[in-house]
Amino acid sequence: MARRRGLLLALLYTAIACAAAPHAGPHRAGLPDDALQGGRRHLAAGTRCPPVSRDVLAARAQNNTLMFAMMNEAQWDFGRNWMHHVKKAGISYYLAVAADVPTSEALVAAGEPCVERIDEEADKLGLAWGQEGWRRMTWSKVFFMDSVFFMDSVVDWGFNWVVSDADVVWFRDPTPLFAKYPAADFLFSEDGAGSRNDKGDDGVEHGGSEHSNFNTGVYLLRGGASSAAFIHAWAGAFEKCGKGLNDQTCAYELMRTPDQREELKEERGLWRVWNKRIVIGIIPPSQFLSAHTLHLQRYDQARLVKGVPAYAVHMTWTYKSHPGKRARLRDMGLWVVDPPEFFQGSFVTVDLFGTPELPPHYNEWNENEDMVAFHLAAIHQQLQQAYVGMALAVASNRSFILPQFKCFCDHIWYSVVRCRVVDAQEMPFPVPCPQDYLFDPDRYTDDAGPLPPMHIRPAGFLANERTPAEVKDSVLTLRPSAALTCTDCVQLGKATDGSPVLEVPPSLTDAQLLPLLEPYRRYRVWKLSMDSVGSPQRAFGGFADAAAAANFDGRMERITGEWCCRREEELARYRMEGQQHPKLRMNPQFNYSSMAAARGSTA
Ligand SMILES: *[C@@H]1O[C@H](CO)[C@@H](O)[C@H](O)[C@H]1NC(C)=O
Numbered sequence: 001m002a003r004r005r006g007l008l009l010a011l012l013y014t015a016i017a018c019a020a021a022p023h024a025g026p027h028r029a030g031l032p033d034d035a036l037q038g039g040r041r042h043l044a045a046g047t048r049c050p051p052v053s054r055d056v057l058a059a060r061a062q063n064n065t066l067m068f069a070m071m072n073e074a075q076w077d078f079g080r081n082w083m084h085h086v087k088k089a090g091i092s093y094y095l096a097v098a099a100d101v102p103t104s105e106a107l108v109a110a111g112e113p114c115v116e117r118i119d120e121e122a123d124k125l126g127l128a129w130g131q132e133g134w135r136r137m138t139w140s141k142v143f144f145m146d147s148v149f150f151m152d153s154v155v156d157w158g159f160n161w162v163v164s165d166a167d168v169v170w171f172r173d174p175t176p177l178f179a180k181y182p183a184a185d186f187l188f189s190e191d192g193a194g195s196r197n198d199k200g201d202d203g204v205e206h207g208g209s210e211h212s213n214f215n216t217g218v219y220l221l222r223g224g225a226s227s228a229a230f231i232h233a234w235a236g237a238f239e240k241c242g243k244g245l246n247d248q249t250c251a252y253e254l255m256r257t258p259d260q261r262e263e264l265k266e267e268r269g270l271w272r273v274w275n276k277r278i279v280i281g282i283i284p285p286s287q288f289l290s291a292h293t294l295h296l297q298r299y300d301q302a303r304l305v306k307g308v309p310a311y312a313v314h315m316t317w318t319y320k321s322h323p324g325k326r327a328r329l330r331d332m333g334l335w336v337v338d339p340p341e342f343f344q345g346s347f348v349t350v351d352l353f354g355t356p357e358l359p360p361h362y363n364e365w366n367e368n369e370d371m372v373a374f375h376l377a378a379i380h381q382q383l384q385q386a387y388v389g390m391a392l393a394v395a396s397n398r399s400f401i402l403p404q405f406k407c408f409c410d411h412i413w414y415s416v417v418r419c420r421v422v423d424a425q426e427m428p429f430p431v432p433c434p435q436d437y438l439f440d441p442d443r444y445t446d447d448a449g450p451l452p453p454m455h456i457r458p459a460g461f462l463a464n465e466r467t468p469a470e471v472k473d474s475v476l477t478l479r480p481s482a483a484l485t486c487t488d489c490v491q492l493g494k495a496t497d498g499s500p501v502l503e504v505p506p507s508l509t510d511a512q513l514l515p516l517l518e519p520y521r522r523y524r525v526w527k528l529s530m531d532s533v534g535s536p537q538r539a540f541g542g543f544a545d546a547a548a549a550a551n552f553d554g555r556m557e558r559i560t561g562e563w564c565c566r567r568e569e570e571l572a573r574y575r576m577e578g579q580q581h582p583k584l585r586m587n588p589q590f591n592y593s594s595m596a597a598a599r600g601s602t603a
């Protein structure tokens, strides 16, 4: 039977009136590192993470430094993904902070180094973006460091902290930054999408000001009286900052005291703020990357663009909430927690055909609407082809591997300038479209009455190292072609590279085509090629059953998002009133429900 140890009750931040639950099992404070990571041995000792104590942290710290992320049950997969990459980067001083009991138990079961800081209130207040529970979660890292234990709090213990959200992927140990900037109390990540530093400059952002927006999802805190005083003030401002303000905005408010700030003469890019009581700097998004600087602007390859190595990428500049972040991490090949079944099964994909080429001077174009119009036409041409492939996937009960869509315009939550984020004006098009630019990944398979689920795999799935060879090596190209003069025969041949190609008659419905494909079911990937028909409509005729067609179109309507956004002041000039953020459509040229209905009425 579990022994209760009231002694372990932590006195937590009083303004939010929450206390850690009593813990089962003996207190493990002070155990050496291998015991904290001891897997099953750890399970036997206790089923939950120990509460925060100076000894537990000291046992885990290296060179007096710790990295932590808060985790909860709803985003446990992000926590696992975070820990995987942290370990892969060789960062051995990390610590998971469990925000609820199931996460605490799961961390212990996984043998992960962890402590508990439970906030039972947040759940009840609603965790959706903008709700009060969500706001509290944004503050949870500040509350953790301000947690009071008897006389002092975590931040008073003098450790250096690398503070990280769980939707961050670490590539490299960031501790050299502490040594590089000995004067800095805080080194924040950048909130914007561009760096003005010269290529090869691996220092703090120089082009900014003390007003430059930073992001509190990733930052370094040097232990000491100044940083501790700021954390106390920051946590203490939770109520004062007012409803709706997250920890980041509140930090801006606190720091931006008029006339009480200055740039350090000896170190450009470091600023004394908060009445000159702390020194802060911003690490540019070439080193603390965002989903935009990495995936769209390719700041990693520049090693290509900026010529400096990256420490981490944080999933900011993504859309559609957590499902969108998961999809983005999959798109970037950084999501490692899909179960083995995700890589098994049978698939359909399409070879995008005839996607418009980039006009020669497109990247110098200045007129927003010229670019928006080009992008929307190009993306709809690609979506219509994916629509045909998705229909074949649903009809044959296979999953659909997204093709790599090309985007010729960015997507943001306010209006674009030259089709780009304001501070990413140099970004060359085309860019690979992230899933969350086009779709709402939460709606691929959600329960929507009779609508069939759409099982999606990311572009790049066939190159993923976890996709087994029996899938990768089992690709059959399906080529609808009028060169076949029959409607009930197929012809197996070989492409020039030796891979198998099956010619099939064009325009067949599922009822006609699937029996012909029956002998080829053993091929795990059917790749639909549309280069031998004049229109994607002739590649596949859709559903013989009108209800199946209507349900499929219902799902298609459901999965797409809106493109965002035209500039409001330009709408009238281009006669685009009401078109500021048009909904994307999978079937702008034709749809299978009207084709099935037409067949029905002539049958
Ligand atoms: C430990 O931290 C100090 C100060 O931040 C730094 O100068 C030193 O290089 C670090 N040592 C190691 C082994 O990382």
Ligand SMILES: *[C@@H]1O[C@H](CO)[C@@H](O)[C@H](O)[C@H]1NC(C)=O
Binding pocket: 345, 346, 397
């Ligand atoms: C569809 O595929 C899934 C998984 O591959 C399988 O479990 C299910 O039975 C299939 N349904 C039909 C109707 O074949």
Ligand SMILES: *[C@@H]1O[C@H](CO)[C@@H](O)[C@H](O)[C@H]1NC(C)=O
Binding pocket: 553, 554, 587, 590, 591, 593, 594
């Ligand atoms: C299908 O296309 C027809 C004709 O263009 C259109 O009227 C109808 O709204 C479309 N239906 C769906 C579900 O897209």
